[in-house]
Amino acid sequence: MTPVTQKGSETRASILDRAVDLASVEGLEGLTIGRLATELRMSKSGLFAHFGSKQELQLATVEAAALRFRDKVIVPSLDAPEGAPRIRAMGNRYLDQMGDYSGGCFWAATSAEYDDRPGPVRDAIASALDAWLGELERQARVAGVERPERFAFELYALIMGVNSRYRLSGDERVFEYAREALDRLLAELP
Amino acid sequence: MTPVTQKGSETRASILDRAVDLASVEGLEGLTIGRLATELRMSKSGLFAHFGSKQELQLATVEAAALRFRDKVIVPSLDAPEGAPRIRAMGNRYLDQMGDYSGGCFWAATSAEYDDRPGPVRDAIASALDAWLGELERQARVAGVERPERFAFELYALIMGVNSRYRLSGDERVFEYAREALDRLLAELP
DNA sequence: CTGGTAAACGAACGTTCGTGCTTTTTTATA
DNA sequence: TATAAAAAAGCACGAACGTTCGTTTACCAG
Numbered sequence: 235m236t237p238v239t240q241k242g243s244e245t246r247a248s249i250l251d252r253a254v255d256l257a258s259v260e261g262l263e264g265l266t267i268g269r270l271a272t273e274l275r276m277s278k279s280g281l282f283a284h285f286g287s288k289q290e291l292q293l294a295t296v297e298a299a300a301l302r303f304r305d306k307v308i309v310p311s312l313d314a315p316e317g318a319p320r321i322r323a324m325g326n327r328y329l330d331q332m333g334d335y336s337g338g339c340f341w342a343a344t345s346a347e348y349d350d351r352p353g354p355v356r357d358a359i360a361s362a363l364d365a366w367l368g369e370l371e372r373q374a375r376v377a378g379v380e381r382p383e384r385f386a387f388e389l390y391a392l393i394m395g396v397n398s399r400y401r402l403s404g405d406e407r408v409f410e411y412a413r414e415a416l417d418r419l420l421a422e423l424p
Numbered sequence: 425m426t427p428v429t430q431k432g433s434e435t436r437a438s439i440l441d442r443a444v445d446l447a448s449v450e451g452l453e454g455l456t457i458g459r460l461a462t463e464l465r466m467s468k469s470g471l472f473a474h475f476g477s478k479q480e481l482q483l484a485t486v487e488a489a490a491l492r493f494r495d496k497v498i499v500p501s502l503d504a505p506e507g508a509p510r511i512r513a514m515g516n517r518y519l520d521q522m523g524d525y526s527g528g529c530f531w532a533a534t535s536a537e538y539d540d541r542p543g544p545v546r547d548a549i550a551s552a553l554d555a556w557l558g559e560l561e562r563q564a565r566v567a568g569v570e571r572p573e574r575f576a577f578e579l580y581a582l583i584m585g586v587n588s589r590y591r592l593s594g595d596e597r598v599f600e601y602a603r604e605a606l607d608r609l610l611a612e613l614p
Numbered sequence: 615c616t617g618g619t620a621a622a623c624g625a626a627c628g629t630t631c632g633t634g635c636t637t638t639t640t641t642a643t644a
Numbered sequence: 645t646a647t648a649a650a651a652a653a654g655c656a657c658g659a660a661c662g663t664t665c666g667t668t669t670a671c672c673a674g
Contacts (some may be wrong), residue, residue: 245621259540263454267662279664280622288662338540346536349591350449350528360592367589384601387589391602394588395581399557401539402550411574412581435651457632469633470652478632616674623668630661640651 246284249274250298253291257299258340261347262292262355289355296358299340303362306331308369317377318420321370321389325416328393329409332400339397341366366390378424388419436474439464440488443481447489448530451537452482452545479545486548489530493552496521498559507567508610511560511579515606518583519599522590529587531556556580568614578609 252274257265267288271281285291311323332339345363348356367386374382374389396412399405442464447455457478461471475481501513522529535553538546557576564572564579586602589595 261451261453261537263451266660268660277623278662279624282663283621343536343539345588345592346533347451349533349588356592363592383597384604387585387598387601388582388605390589391581391585392578394585395577398535398539398584399577399580402535402546402553407573408577411577414574415578456630458630467653469635469654472633473652476633618673619671621668621670623666625665625667627664628662631659632657634655634657636654636656638651638653640649642647642649644645644647 245276246294249276249281249284250294253295254299254302254340257292257295258338258343262295262344263347265292265295267291289353292355293358296344296355296362299344300362300365303341303366317373318423321373321377322416322420324370324373325389325393325413329396329412332397333409338401339394342394342397377420379422380424385419389416392416435466436484437488439466439471439474440484443485444489444492444530447482447485448528448533452485452534453537455482455485457481479543482545483548486534486545486552489534490552490555493531493556507563508613511563511567512606512610514560514563515579515583515603519586519602522587528591529584532584532587567610569612570614575609579606582606 249270253265253270256270256273260266267282268278271278274281285294307324307327311320311327314320314323341359341363344359348359367390370386370389371382374385379385392412392415396408399408439460443455443460446460446463450456457472458468461468464471475484497514497517501510501517504510504513531549531553534549538549557580560576560579561572564575569575582602582605586598589598
């Protein structure tokens with residue numbers, strides 16, 4: 235009979251959960267199988283067997299980060315009506331989550347790490363970010379923005395800028411600046 | 425008699441020049457003494473002797489990157505009058521230089537790498553970026569901007585956003601978006 | 615109870631990392 | 645040109661990296 239939950243997939247999920255946190259701090263190259271195993275009180279080889287190679291672990295980590303992003307930012311914003319309210323909801327969700335204890339933004343860390351490093355990992359990161367930009371653009375279009383790609387870029391830049399400045403200088407005023415700038419962007423709507 | 429140029433300091437300079445390029449791609453952790461030595465056709469130990477530790481090499485690399493930034497972005501902008509014209513000049517210089525040779529922006533790569541990694545290297549990166557933000561802020565103040573810190577943050581976010589998006593997606597429209605947004609920011613001036 | 619399979623393990627591999635020591639080569643000046 | 649200092653190289657180290665191997669444990673089907 236087919237078991238309802240395989241033991242292995244639970245382990246795999248808990249590995250990836252920790253891997254996303256670790257990679258947010260150390261990067262996907264700095265993410266080390268040995269360290270991951272130590273933190274999870276597993277053997278290196280046992281952990282390794284779940285993925286077969288470091289690159290497969292990295293790709294699985296990117297995928298897990300995308301799922302977490304969906305859960306923490308996208309899904310909770312679906313309550314808000316499409317267009318301006320949802321844009322505001324997503325922006326706020328993202329900014330809120332950034333102040334968390336968590337190791338900073340996975341996407342800011344890894345996209346900067348891989349932007350000059352061709353390969354499947356970079357491609358996975360790029361397509362996840364493209365999807366996020368695309369969603370922002372789609373909502374901007376619904377909101378009646380005249381140039382949705384420009385709008386999406388500016389919003390993206392603001393959010394990444396907040397992450398960068400807040401993480402490095404600890405200056406909390408940047409949250410205020412970003413929310414004001416978002417207001418200014420949304421105020422242009424017809 | 426005092427020699428006009430010491431051999432060692434030339435070598436050191438050429439090491440750091442290459443180190444900045446390498447760190448822009450691989451990060452300051454991925455910057456490896458062995459690889460640096462191989463590329464410069466030196467022995468690991470000979471190169472190592474110039475710095476004494478990897479951390480000293482990293483700190484010297486940050487310093488060299490700051491000097492290069494000064495030469496490529498700040499100094500050429502000093503022709504422009506202070507205030508709005510100089511802000512525009514610095515922004516354009518930065519954007520121009522970004523399309524240059526591969527390697528991307530040293531500061532974008534390393535600040536994301538070290539924002540969760542306490543220590544002297546992080547401090548050096550942070551203070552260099554603070555100086556850059558401070559200069560933007562100072563020019564904004566001269567230009568009569570009502571809230572120079574907010575202005576400086578938005579400009580910083582735009583420039584880093586361009587770097588991030590251009591490096592990852594190759595979309596050249598972001599340059600246009602950023603220049604438009606800068607125009608919009610400057611148009612608010614009294 | 616038995617047999618088979620999935621999961622985790624411990625040990626070891628070859629390589630590369632940063633870092634010491636010692637020796638050789640190069641450079642600058644008396 | 646001789647010589648002392650500076651620069652570079654050679655060699656070796658312990659640790660950590662990703663990876664492979666053979667083995668042991670846990671679980672479920674017959």
